[in-house]
Amino acid sequence: xxxxxxxxxxxxxxxxxxxxxxxxxxxxxxxxxxxxxxxxxxxxxxxxxxxxxxxxxxxxxxxxxxxxxxxxxxxxxxxxxxxxxxxxxxxxxxxxxxxxxxxxxxxxxxxxxxxxxxxxxxxxxxxxxxxxxxxxxx
Numbered sequence: 735x736x737x738x739x740x741x742x743x744x745x746x747x748x749x750x751x752x753x754x755x756x757x758x759x760x761x762x763x764x765x766x767x768x769x770x771x772x773x774x775x776x777x778x779x780x781x782x783x784x785x786x787x788x789x790x791x792x793x794x795x796x797x798x799x800x801x802x803x804x805x806x807x808x809x810x811x812x813x814x815x816x817x818x819x820x821x822x823x824x825x826x827x828x829x830x831x832x833x834x835x836x837x838x839x840x841x842x843x844x845x846x847x848x849x850x851x852x853x854x855x856x857x858x859x860x861x862x863x864x865x866x867x868x869x870x871x872x
Contacts, residue, residue: 735755735756735757735785736755736782736783736784736785737752737753737754737755737757737782737783737784737785738752738753738757738760738784738785738786738787738788738863738866738867739751739752739753739763739775739778739784739786739787739788739863740752740760740787740788740789740790740825740859740860740862740863740866741771741787741788741789741790741859741862742790742827742855742856742858742859742862743768743771743789743790743792743802743805743806743809744768744802744855745768745802745805746767746768747765747766747767747768747855748765748766748767748768748771748855748859749762749764749765749854749855749856749857749858749859749860750762750763750764750765750766750774750856750859751763751856751859751860751862751863752782752784752863753863753867755783757785757867760860760863760864760867761860762856762857762859762860763778763856763859764856765855765856771809772809772812772813775787775813776816776817779817779820784820785820786820786821786822786823787813787820787821787822787823788822788823788824788825788862788863788866789806789809789810789822789823789824789825790806790824790825790826790827790858790859790862791803791806791824791825791826791827792806792827793826793827806824810822810824825862825865825866825869827858827862
């Protein structure tokens with residue numbers, strides 16, 4: 735089997751998470767500057783077998799598109815043209831940042847660690863991936 739990778743796409747930073755090759759466990763992978771994301775992913779998929787990519791779809795609570803959705807769509811379109819063999823699909827990312835902060839609190843992280851926005855992005859990507867896997871009954 736191949737891995738599933740998830741993306742919590744941000745304007746400045748992007749959190750990434752990935753499953754193990756058997757798709758049993760989701761874990762944080764990295765937080766990368768968004769302008770380096772495409773190259774990072776191309777290098778990653780050249781080294782690791784990735785079955786699909788799940789990207790958080792930024793929506794407001796009322797379901798309307800958030801301001802970041804257009805940037806996410808541009809990235810998705812670029813990926814689909816360059817790497818059609820690795821499908822990329824959207825997944826609702828509402829509340830993932832809140833859940834990431836709660837997980838950090840529950841995990842006993844100190845205030846300084848909880849202020850690390852890169853860590854929040856990586857945890858958010860992990861939550862997106864866990865929810866995606868749960869929805870597909872992995």
